[in-house]
Amino acid sequence: MQNFSGVGVSPGRIIGQIRQMPKPLIEPADGELRADSTTLDQAASALRLAAAAVEADLTTRALAAHGEAREVLEATAQMAVDPMLHDAAVDVLSQGRSAERAIWEAGASVAQMLVNLGGYLAERATDVLDVRARIVAELRGVAAPGVPESATPFILVADDLAPADTATLDPAKVLALLTAGGGPQSHTAIIARALGLPAVVAAAGVDELPGGTLIYLDGASGAITVDLGPDEIAAADAWARANATLAVFDGDGRTADGHRIPLLANVGGSADALAAAGAGAQGVGLLRTEFCFLGRDTEPTVAEQIAAYRGVLDAFPGKKVVVRTLDAGADKPLPFVTDATEPNPALGVRGYRIVGTSRGVLERQLSAIAAAAADSTADVWVMAPMISTAEEAGQFAALAAAAGLKTPGVMVEVPSAALTAEAILSHVEFVSLGTNDLTQYAMAADRQLGPLSGLNTPWQPAVLQLVRLTVAGAQAEGRGKSVGKPVGVCGEAAADPALAVVLVGLGVASLSMTARALAAVAAVLSSVTLAEARALAQLALAAPSADDARAAVRARLPLLDELGL
Structure with missing residues (x-):
């Protein structure tokens, strides 16, 4: 039996024939000259x-x-x-x-x-x-490279998938995604999770498999098997049955003993928001406002922003909507904000830091958010990305207050923010953990690189300790007050049902994720008590490695295997 192993990035157990992405265009001949008649x-x-x-x-x-x-x-x-x-x-x-x-x-x-x-x-x-x-x-004058055509559903295999390919996949035709390259936060992984497609990345050698090969893919464990046996067939059948039970979230995130954990959605526009509301999301934990700004040469007007934000707020009347201000820079360059000559954009002017280089952009955005909120019944919270110090948190809170926004918060994405959470929360009303960047910065590992996927996982004990410290800082700041300030998670970690249990055990108050993950996370959370979640969190914190932490927790959550998660 021929096996391959990669990094599972979107759960699901699938059997299907593969179709390989077409090979790249043939390179023009080295030294090829233009015609004499062409100037x-x-x-x-x-x-x-x-x-x-x-x-x-x-x-x-x-x-x-x-x-x-x-x-x-x-x-x-x-x-x-x-x-x-x-x-x-x-x-x-x-x-x-x-x-x-x-x-x-x-x-x-x-x-x-x-x-x-x-x-x-x-x-x-x-x-x-x-x-x-x-x-x-x-x-x-020929067709551009793209996803192959097929009369029947298939598993798409490639060395890696380009953004234009992953962003336009048809889930009715593509059963799962499998790449030899890429990493856990590559475009392939992100789009697979958004579409609910099982996916495995960084599986060396799979791009050499002949088209039409029948394989078994486990998007949770990262296992790929050729020459199937009865175990793989049974596992795929069980997943199909279990997946049908995970199609609906009842809109009430809670543990087995009734401890409520709001399950919110990460959205990038009004269409996303409507889909999330239809999926039962209890609100929005992350509205990515970049959707208003990307693909433009100039800053959108305040009126344009108000209209765009209203579309999201209207989908959640009476419910919490957390709006993240512009997170430009690094992988989201904007010609009117970012500096393309920065030697290391991941450590450069991004997120809240544009306030010092692009004056007025943040203030105008806050004004637009406030205007949209004023005409809506949604409970609008606003947070700034890439906050590193308590001083920055205080500055943002002042800007939000000046715009008339009453519930300011910040993202905890860099270790310094986790380590100084108590001081930061003395200025703002809440924090939200962006586990993608927090992991990348804590482990000094580019989150897009397949070879570093072992480092770049939020199961790393060091990352879990930073989550623990953030919650401890919030508890310390709230000591002696009637109501403490909440810590949420809006990074990809919240969509992992096993890790969601650990986060709740660490004291996280809400979880925000792609809408497709809501039902699975709710099902697993409802299978444990809060005390059991706390015990599992301690088990993960004490583990010597990320793999050991994940394995130890999953071993205590048999429902995961039953559901194929």
Whole structure:
């Protein structure tokens, strides 16, 4: 029996035939020259037109997508017409190369530069190469690389998937995703979770499997099996039955002994919000306001922002909606806010830090949020991303108050915020743990890199200790008061049912996740008492490694295997 092992990033046990992503376009010949009859200006114009066509195609796809998928496509569309890429191509054109060869070499150069910069920008190298291929295809007049067509559902296999591919997958045709590369926070992983598709990444060698091969994929454990046996068939059948029971969340997150844990949704626009409300979400724990800003060359007006935010607030009348202010920078560059020359954007001007470099952007956004809230019955909370100090928390609280917003909070995404939670909470009303970035910064491991997936997991004891310290800081700040200030989680960790139990055991007050995870998390939470959750949290904290912590907790939660989670 042939086995492969990867990183499970979205649960589900699936048997299906694979379809391999088509191989990349053939590289233009090294040194390929442009025709004698074509001038430099004509070749540059052809490049601009091809890039504009690619941008238009990706933008059209973005309009049909929602949430994170839309954000991914809009960002990729902008890359197609990025001046740095175009200027690099023109430099190669000036050496007499053909337009195809020029964009090929320019794309390779820009991608390598991003890899060398590391952090978030290293992950964007994949986007550049995808855009390069699409421009070459446009110049050749052939179809761009994409998801293969099939008359029957299949498991999609690739070395890695480009944003434009993952963002437009049809869940009616694609049973699961499997990549040889990528990491737990790659585009493949994020979109798979949003679509509810079982997925495994960083499974070396699977891109060499012949198309049509029948395989078994376990999106929780990361196991892939060829030459199936009765155990795999039984597991897939059990998952199909169990998954049907997880289709509905009753809108009441609680433990077995009645301790209530609001289960909220992470959303990226009004379409997401309506879907989350339909899935039973008890509110919004993270509204990513970037959906208003991405894909634009200029800042949206206050009126445009008000209309966009109202669409989300109207989906949750009378319920809590936590609005995160603009998290620009790093993997979400904006031409009117971010500096493309930063040597390490992950540690640069991002999130709240733009207040010092792009004056007025945050103030106008807060004004728009307040105006949208004034005409809504939703209970609007607002929080700032990338807060590092209590001083920054105080500054943000003052800005929110000036805009008329009464419930300011901050994200805990860097270790310094976790370590000083008590001081930070003396200025704001709540904090929300962004476990994706908190893990990345705590472990000094780029969250997009497959080889670092072992480090980049919120099961790391060090990360769990930072969660514990954040809750302890909140409890210390609230000591002697009638009501303590809440600590929530809005990172991907909240969507892991086993880890959700640990987070509740550590004292987290609410969990926010992709709407598709609500029913699974609710089912597992309702199977344990609060005392049992606390015992499991202590078990995880005491474990010597992330793998040991995860295994120890899962061994005490048999429902996970029963449900295939």
